[in-house]
Amino acid sequence: xxxQPVPFTASEMMIVAAARALAGARTVFVGVGLPNIACNLAxxxxxxxxxxxxxxxxxxxxxxxxxxxxxxxTLVSGSLAAMSxxxxxxxxxxxxxxxxxxxxxxxxxRFGNLNTxxxxxxxxxxxxxxxxxxxxxxxxxxxxxxxxxxxSKRAFVERLDFVTSPGFLAGGDARERxxxxxxxxxxxxxxKALFDFNTPAREMRLISLHPGIALEDALSSIAWPVRVAxxxxxxxxxxxxxxxxxxxxxxxxxxxxx
Numbered sequence: 001x002x003x004q005p006v007p008f009t010a011s012e013m014m015i016v017a018a019a020r021a022l023a024g025a026r027t028v029f030v031g032v033g034l035p036n037i038a039c040n041l042a043x044x045x046x047x048x049x050x051x052x053x054x055x056x057x058x059x060x061x062x063x064x065x066x067x068x069x070x071x072x073x074t075l076v077s078g079s080l081a082a083m084s085x086x087x088x089x090x091x092x093x094x095x096x097x098x099x100x101x102x103x104x105x106x107x108x109x110r111f112g113n114l115n116t117x118x119x120x121x122x123x124x125x126x127x128x129x130x131x132x133x134x135x136x137x138x139x140x141x142x143x144x145x146x147x148x149x150x151x152s153k154r155a156f157v158e159r160l161d162f163v164t165s166p167g168f169l170a171g172g173d174a175r176e177r178x179x180x181x182x183x184x185x186x187x188x189x190x191x192k193a194l195f196d197f198n199t200p201a202r203e204m205r206l207i208s209l210h211p212g213i214a215l216e217d218a219l220s221s222i223a224w225p226v227r228v229a230x231x232x233x234x235x236x237x238x239x240x241x242x243x244x245x246x247x248x249x250x251x252x253x254x255x256x257x258x
Contacts, residue, residue, distance in 0.1 A: 008238045010191040012246055012257045013210050015041060016238040018102070018148045018189040022047045028100040029053045029093065029138050030061075032070055034148045035102040037246070037256045038189075040066055044245050053098060055134040057083045066250045070133075089134065093141045096181060101142030103135050103165065104149055107157050110203050110224055112147070112167025112185030114139065115160040122162055132164050139165035144186045151190035156222040168202035175202075193218045194235060199227060208233045 008016075018038035022028060023046040030039045030052050040063065043050045052061040056070045060080025067074050076082050092098055105114035106129050116135060119127040139145055145167070149155055167185045168175050175184050184202070188195040194208040205227040209218060211234060219226060251257045 005237060006240050006243055008243055009257055010210070012238055012243060013235065014148065014150070014189055014191040015246060015257065016242045017194060017210070017235055018042075018146065019242070020046055021146055021187055021189060022050060022100065022102075025050055025100050027051045027053060027092075027098050028102055029055070029098045029134075029142060030070075031101075031103040031135065031138070032133075034104050034256060035146075037066055037250055038148055039102055040250055041242065041245055044249065045242055051080065053088070053092065055085060055088065057085045057088050059083070059088065059092065089137060093134075093137060096141065096143070098138070098142045100144050100146055101138035101182075102146050102148065103138060104147065105135075105155075105165070107155055107160050108147065108149060108188065109157060109160050109167075110226070111169060111171045112145070112188070112197060112202075112204060113160055113163050113169065114147070114165040114167065115162045117162040117164045119161055135165045139167070139184075140180050140182055142182045144183050146186060147188045149188065149190055151192045151218065151221045153221055153223045156224075158223045168197065171201045171203055192221065195226075196229075203227060205229055206232065208235045210235045211237050 015038050019042035022042035025047055028039050039052055053059050054070045054075050058075045058079050061075045062078035063074045105116045107115035116129050117131050118125040185197050192210055192213045193206055195204045196207050199205050207229045246257050
């Protein structure tokens, strides 16, 4: 019997950790890019009853392949319902029926606020990003928010160039004081480590390092002195079946996993 660990990439570790975070979840609003592959992996592994919701107007998607975008026709085949975008947002998201919103972004700050709009000054940007789409509404209304992003100082910044989607705003109870119904960010999954927001100030906290990642490596990739949990752990490595599903079913071309 082969007991040697299966080699994996940093991206595969990130995708697997993100999928595992959805264990026990029933509904998830899926963002484009990395959230897409993570949620589809969760549906095939730890959360077979997970209902995938896409902002184009699809509820309960069962895609036979990884969708290329939120408007990919594969989302409709086998889904529980297809409706207008307005109905999806009104009755499901704003109605409080979405348990998890899974998002990514170009920038994130210590309180889990996201930027997907612009890099540098809004009037004179260095990079114009896709914008909010439904991310702002998802961040406001979802019961829980999970983020998946690659860890770097360029992404984990002291101050956002633009606040597209609210996390805990300025921290503490700022979110509640504005009357936002959703629970806000719960976890940030990266290619090096995992973070939560279980602090009185609702500030990001390092809780787990991925296998082979040194603490100094993770800390040096963040633009502020991030908090570190006293019981810092090591993330369990991907299992063989999780890697097979990513490599053979979801991403055979290697667009996300390399």
